[in-house]
Amino acid sequence: MAPTCPSSNTQSVDQSSFWSSGNTNWDAHRIGWAVAGGCAAVTLIISCVSILQHCRNYNKPNEQRQVLRVLYMPLVYAIISFFSYRYFRSYTYYSLVESGLLQWSFNGLQLLLIEYVADTASGRDALKAMERKDKRPLPFPFCCWRFRPTKPYFMYTVKWSVLQYVIIRPACSIAGIICEAFNVLCESAGYSIYYANVYLEVIDFISISVALYGLILFYALTKDELAGRRPLSKFLAIKLIVMFTFYQSFVISWLEGSVIKATEYWTETNIADGLNALAICIEMVFFSAFMMWAYTANEYKIEGAPKTRIWRPLWDSINYSDFAVEIVGSLKFFVDYIRGKPSTHSGRRADAEFVNNHNKRMDFGQAFGVEGSTYPRQPRKSTAGGGGDGESRAIRPRSSYDEEVRLAPYPISSDSNLSDHPNQVGV
Template identity: 30%
Template sequence: MLSNSTALAANSTAVIDDCISAIPPTFDSGSKDFIILVVMFLCSVIFGIVASSLTAYLTVRHLQNFSQPYYQRWIVRIFFMVPIYALCSTLSLRFYWFSIYFDIIRDCYEAFVIYSFFMLLLQYLGPTHEARRQVLSSKDRVRYPFPLNCFTFSPRGNAFLLNTKIACLQYVVIRPTMTILAYAMQMAGVLCSQSMSPTHGEFWVTSINLTSVCVAMYALILFYIVIHHDIAEHKPFYKFVAVKFVVFFSFWQSILLSFLVQINVLPSTQYWAPETLSIVIQSFLIAFEMVIASLLHMYCFTWREYEIHEYSAKTSILKSFLQSVSFMDYVEDIRHAPMELQEQHRRRKEKRSKSRTPQQHTEPDNWDVSGVKGLTPRLPPHEPSHQPSAANPRFQTEDLSDSESIPDHNSEELFIPERSERGRQ
């Protein structure tokens, strides 16, 4: 029994040691790959400087012309993605044995980018909740995108807006939570960021993040499909591509590289482990992609549509910047989300209970109430018809004016006169 416990402990220690030793420091001038690594690092620095400079110029222009803050504060938050990604990727390439910490910070901001873009589309749709519902009220049923394209849904009503918002907002909660958990597991030595084995924490952190980001991106795509014709003047397609480009490549290429490591496609040498090569390639690619992203932002999120032509009316850069970096609206949305879900559940419950309530009125026999004005009773053939008269007020009905609607025969408010004594015989 003791020997089994000792063997299990030795095996666990060996797993952790293997995880730690999978990323040996090779940034050493004595290694033959040193020159290649230095060139990639210098290129990443240049890419980061170019991308950050373009983004800084575009951001300052928006802050100087902060004429529509309900749009521009979400746009500026999307811009922050470029310098954050560029800096973290460059540091991850140079100090790759600490890459897990830089990558977690970089990937965590991805959640805020997705939700910021969703809120930007929401503002494009309408300034208030009622205005958005009014736009969606005329929509027909829409088919879900792949892989749920065999189902359809109705975007009318409050449920569609709330469900898509919650689907994007959950990523803002889950991703930072997984970030904190990943830091804790890294400190405990059980994360093993380059292993996709279920015995390591990286497998579970990546699986949860992958599920969460897929749900958020699916909801974002679904929301865009429904409203893109209604917000065509804002050119949403190019903005969607600019955001999707960064999120897609940064996340999925990391999954691809990890998969290539697992199937032993990436080469290893005396100085390079496949895991190390995966980190270097990922960091270099993201640094390069940030240059493309900054150019896309220059075109898709131009500041000229918000330009303030009078110089004296220019907004304060510091004041606009503080308004953009205030993330309290995220906190408020997260805090109100459970209450909105409860309210939606209550409305659905009331609607279902009303639809299941049986009708109180049942139509009597021998009476024609199929929308005939005056509701003249139908008597058996041998009985004379009693027309409404002042002498027989029991058969008189209310005179409906043209301005009033005829009551539905299924309504409980429908008045049906009693039968006469002769009719009941």
């Protein structure tokens, strides 16, 4: 028979309401209610102002729908943390729901960065931007390995590093709620192998680490394309929330039983949970203000343009069909990759020397491929009877980017001074 968690969530005396006997007893518990509620209200106001500004200037839907999803993050955290403080007997359920909602902001940030990069590429295709990247080492701690961003599977792998968290985190939350209902989760037991909490924590830690690493990898690769869009601030706004909530929860749990002692109203576990929820409510005030600056709506305002209605932006931000499309598309690519479809594998590039010399300084003739260029050209491999030098055919610069365009002499009048110099030709 599986062990059940000993009760750590009850106490002989409970406080059922804020008001007691017609007056307010301002003990630590009720002061905590007031502080948590006040901070949640301030976060609500700041977040709603920022969200409303984007909704009224909804001029780039592909980007701003992701921005709105990120802006919901401190708002949701503050509201759920307040209720988890107020109804502390059900803290675990609120905490699991709160964690389950975190992954939408992660994927929203990734898709937003991809949209920014696509803005700098031809055809608004982020894959075109990757073609400009050279082989490079992975970020720490895997810097001993190198990767090539031009590989077909690279962008799908980066997307999936975050998309997997969209699936795994809600699954962990659902599993945690079920385990808590059957009294086998037992967060108060720490990381005991006899309860479900340790296994869910390990899965969640690995999943969120992969998601964060994917975001760091993509940011480091495309920081030149993201210049001027405050990418570091946008990334830190989410990263700091994750770090603060994770590490403060760890520290408070470690203090439980040694520094944190039970009182007349709360057990040690109740106090630890309450302190964590109260800290989150306070922190979200600052994070909501930071997000208002990092994800400013000013860059989307168009002078003289009419204000947009708020209902479509709000619907777009909660319509997660684009996530489903990304998940299905990524899975389809990897299935095709395993099956060995040619479109998912890249061959050796024939124009390696052209790429290697891309950054070298060229003169006018080399740049435009006109006659007289000293740009090195690779010999053609003969296709008849085994002739040729055996070297592979290389791609050469075209004489023009339009096959129908030809350079023509500039018309010169007969009485021009240049007529005395027949060797000069106007271009």
